Amino acid sequence: AQSVSQHNHHVILSEAASLELGCNYSYGGTVNLFWYVQYPGQHLQLLLKYFSGDPLVKGIKGFEAEFIKSKFSFNLRKPSVQWSDTAEYFCAVNARPDTGGFKTIFGAGTRLFVKA
Amino acid sequence: EAGVTQFPSHSVIEKGQTVTLRCDPISGHDNLYWYRRVMGKEIKFLLHFVKESKQDESGMPNNRFLAERTGGTYSTLKVQPAELEDSGVYFCASSGRQAVGYTFGSGTRLTVV
Numbered sequence: 723a724q725s726v727s728q729h730n731h732h733v734i735l736s737e738a739a740s741l742e743l744g745c746n747y748s749y750g751g752t753v754n755l756f757w758y759v760q761y762p763g764q765h766l767q768l769l770l771k772y773f774s775g776d777p778l779v780k781g782i783k784g785f786e787a788e789f790i791k792s793k794f795s796f797n798l799r800k801p802s803v804q805w806s807d808t809a810e811y812f813c814a815v816n817a818r819p820d821t822g823g824f825k826t827i828f829g830a831g832t833r834l835f836v837k838a
Numbered sequence: 839e840a841g842v843t844q845f846p847s848h849s850v851i852e853k854g855q856t857v858t859l860r861c862d863p864i865s866g867h868d869n870l871y872w873y874r875r876v877m878g879k880e881i882k883f884l885l886h887f888v889k890e891s892k893q894d895e896s897g898m899p900n901n902r903f904l905a906e907r908t909g910g911t912y913s914t915l916k917v918q919p920a921e922l923e924d925s926g927v928y929f930c931a932s933s934g935r936q937a938v939g940y941t942f943g944s945g946t947r948l949t950v951v
Contacts, residue, residue, distance in 0.1 A: 756939055758942075764944075765841075765943060765944040765945065766929065766931075766942040767942065768941075771939050825871075825894055826871075826883070826940065827883065828873070828880050828881035829880060830878075830879055830880040831878070831881075
């Protein structure tokens with residue numbers, strides 16, 4: 723069965739610090755990978771996605787993620803975080819296309835708190 | 839375009855009662871998904887509709903949960919009778935034919951007391 727593991731449940735950083743959130747998945751076939759973010763009081767929204775091509779993908783707000791197939795990883799990075807990046811971040815994977823829809827498996831989430 | 843709308847945003851019910859959650863997907867999105875998050879744990883898949891058909895309901899916890907999507911538009915998720923362990927946030931999401939990622943609703947926070 724597919725699964726997604728996020729390494730850290732809570733991360734606390736100061737503004738301008740660099741961020742890396744780990745994500746590993748278990749599935750032997752072709753996958754699509756996502757990072758979603760939920761800001762306080764808001765709904766989940768897509769941060770970035772990887773389907774194919776360049777394994778380094780860039781998303782909104784300066785975030786990027788690198789797909790390393792050999793390590794089954796899709797870590798999220800940002801060179802310099804801001805207070806407004808305080809949120810919960812979810813890594814997600816889907817691997818079974820059917821009729822154009824995908825069942826997506828989510829990790830447990832990482833709560834990031836950025837100190838001003 | 840309007841996003842995914844969920845109603846109600848919060849619901850507090852007593853054990854044994856019935857609750858119905860509603861989701862209105864983005865117009866034209868054939869794929870509709872229900873997920874649940876319990877007590878800060880992972881967001882767990884419940885089921886997937888393609889139009890009005892249940893494509894995958896492998897995540898439904900038990901037969902107290904009934905999901906429908908009559909006409910392939912909005913969907914309802916009924917819990918009857920509710921138990922304490924059903925408490926959590928129920929998310930709905932929709933996507934078009936190309937899976938460019940889901941659009942999520944804001945969720946319904948269900949508390950069973």
